[in-house]
Amino acid sequence: MDAPLSELLEFLRYPSISTDPAYAGSVAECAQWLYKKFLSMGLSATVHPTAGHPVVVARNAHRAGLRTVLIYGHYDVQPVDPLDLWTTPPFEPRIENEIIFARGATDNKGQILSHIQGVAEMLRREGELPVNLIFLVEGEEEIGSRNLGKFLQDNREALHCDVIAVSDTGMIGPGIPTLTYGLRGIACLEIKVTGPAMDLHSGIYGGAVANPITVLARMLATLHDENGHVAVDGFYDEVNSLEPWEKEVWAKLPMNDAELIKLTGVPELTGEAEFTALERIWSRPTAELNGIGGGYQGEGSKTVIPREAFAKLSFRLVPDQNPQTILNRVKTHFEKVAPRGVRVEITLGHSGAPYLMNPGSSHGMAARRALQTVFGSDVALIREGGAIPIVNTFREMLGAETLLLGLALPDCRAHSPNENFPVENYRAGIRLNQALLRELAL
Numbered sequence: 363m364d365a366p367l368s369e370l371l372e373f374l375r376y377p378s379i380s381t382d383p384a385y386a387g388s389v390a391e392c393a394q395w396l397y398k399k400f401l402s403m404g405l406s407a408t409v410h411p412t413a414g415h416p417v418v419v420a421r422n423a424h425r426a427g428l429r430t431v432l433i434y435g436h437y438d439v440q441p442v443d444p445l446d447l448w449t450t451p452p453f454e455p456r457i458e459n460e461i462i463f464a465r466g467a468t469d470n471k472g473q474i475l476s477h478i479q480g481v482a483e484m485l486r487r488e489g490e491l492p493v494n495l496i497f498l499v500e501g502e503e504e505i506g507s508r509n510l511g512k513f514l515q516d517n518r519e520a521l522h523c524d525v526i527a528v529s530d531t532g533m534i535g536p537g538i539p540t541l542t543y544g545l546r547g548i549a550c551l552e553i554k555v556t557g558p559a560m561d562l563h564s565g566i567y568g569g570a571v572a573n574p575i576t577v578l579a580r581m582l583a584t585l586h587d588e589n590g591h592v593a594v595d596g597f598y599d600e601v602n603s604l605e606p607w608e609k610e611v612w613a614k615l616p617m618n619d620a621e622l623i624k625l626t627g628v629p630e631l632t633g634e635a636e637f638t639a640l641e642r643i644w645s646r647p648t649a650e651l652n653g654i655g656g657g658y659q660g661e662g663s664k665t666v667i668p669r670e671a672f673a674k675l676s677f678r679l680v681p682d683q684n685p686q687t688i689l690n691r692v693k694t695h696f697e698k699v700a701p702r703g704v705r706v707e708i709t710l711g712h713s714g715a716p717y718l719m720n721p722g723s724s725h726g727m728a729a730r731r732a733l734q735t736v737f738g739s740d741v742a743l744i745r746e747g748g749a750i751p752i753v754n755t756f757r758e759m760l761g762a763e764t765l766l767l768g769l770a771l772p773d774c775r776a777h778s779p780n781e782n783f784p785v786e787n788y789r790a791g792i793r794l795n796q797a798l799l800r801e802l803a804l
C-alpha cells in the first residue's frame with residue numbers, strides 16, 4: 363500500500379463524530395493529525411479553536427500576482443448507528459475489491475484528503491504551487507457548521523480568495539466527471555394544532571369539539587393541488603425557469619426514471635407532470651411533510667379526541683426563492699385555512715438559501731477543463747437537490763464562488779452503514795486537484 367492510501371486509512375481511524383460530546387477528544391486528535399500532515403508537506407498550518415470543534419487552516423507562501431484558491435472540506439463525520447448493519451467496524455477501514463469501507467470514507471475524509479495529497483505531490487515534484495493556496499478544513503460540517511460563519515467573519519482578510527473548491531458532492535455515475543453548479547435551499551417549519559385542554563372521551567364529547575388530528579390533516583392536504591403543485595399563494599413567484607441548455611444537457615444524463623425507481627424502491631415516480639424527474643429534483647421547489655404525530659400510537663384502540671396534533675415540514679427551494687419569504691407565505695396560508703375551534707401554532711425553523719453559479723464563468727470553465735483532463739470524458743453539468751448552506755456563506759463573507767467537484771458515487775452510502783469510497787476515485791481526486799490548480803492559475 364502506498365503512502366497516500368495508508369494515510370487515508372490513518373485519517374479514517376479517528377472516530378471524529380462531531381455531534382456526540384463523548385467523541386470531542388477524537389475530533390481534536392483528528393484535527394491534530396491534519397495539522398501535522400500539512401506541516402509535513404511544507405505548508406504553514408494552524409489549528410484554530412472555536413466555541414465548538416477546531417478549524418484547521420493551512421497555506422503555502424503566497425506570492426503577489428497569483429490567483430488565490432481556497433479548498434474547503436471537513437474532517438468530522440456522522441454517527442455510525444445502527445452499528446449492527448456495518449459489515450466491519452466503521453472506524454477500522456478495510457479495502458475490498460478496491461473499495462474503501464469506513465465512516466467518513468466518502469463524506470468527507472476521502473475527498474478532502476485527495477486534494478491534500480494532490481498538493482503534497484505537486485509540492486514534492488515541483489517545489490511550489492501555481493497558485494496561492496488556502497486549505498480550510500472544519501470539524502462541524504455535520505452539525506451545521508455552527509461556528510464557521512463567525513470564523514469566516516473574524517478571518518475575512520486572511521481567507522481572502524478568488525475562488526473556492528469543494529469536493530463534497532456526487533458524480534452522476536462511475537467515471538463521469540461532474541460539476542455541480544446549483545443546489546436547492548431549505549426552509550423548515552413546525553405546526554401544532556391544539557384543541558381541548560386534555561385528551562377527551564370521544565363518546566362523551568365527540569361531535570361537539572374539533573379533533574386536532576382531523577383539522578391538521580385537512581390543513582396539510584391544502585398544501586398541494588391534485589397536479590402536485592404547491593398551492594401556497596405566491597410560492598412560485600420568484601422561481602426561475604430553466605435555461606434551454608440545462609434541459610438539453612440534463613436530458614442526456616445517464617440517469618432516468620427507471621434508475622430513480624430502482625434507487626428509491628417506489629412503484630412509480632410522481633410530481634409535476636410538465637417536468638422530468640431530474641428537473642423536479644434539481645430545479646423545482648417542494649413542500650414535504652417530514653413527520654406527523656398526535657393521539658394514541660399504542661397497541662389496540664383508544665377512543666380519544668386528542669388534545670393536540672403536530673407536523674414537521676420542510677421546503678426545498680430554488681433560485682431566487684428566499685427562505686424567510688417562503689416561510690412567511692406558508693404561515694399565512696395555514697392561518698388562512700385554519701378552522702375555528704382549535705388553536706394553531708406555527709414555529710419557523712432553520713433555513714438556507716439556494717445556490718447557483720455560472721458553469722460558463724472563467725472559473726467554471728477551468729474546473730470543467732480539469733475534470734475533462736482527469737476523467738477523459740465529457741463533463742456532466744448538474745444541480746443537486748440538497749443544500750450546502752456554507753457555499754452561500756462563502757459568497758457573502760468572502761465574495762467568492764464555489765466550484766463543487768464531487769467525487770462520491772451514487773452508492774457511496776454517505777451517512778449510512780457501510781459508507782464507502784472507491785480507491786480509484788481517491789486517486790482521481792489527487793490528479794483532479796493538480797489539474798484544477800493548474801487550470802485556475804491561468
Ligand SMILES: [Zn+2]
Pocket residue numbers: 440469504776777
Ligand atoms: Zn455529510
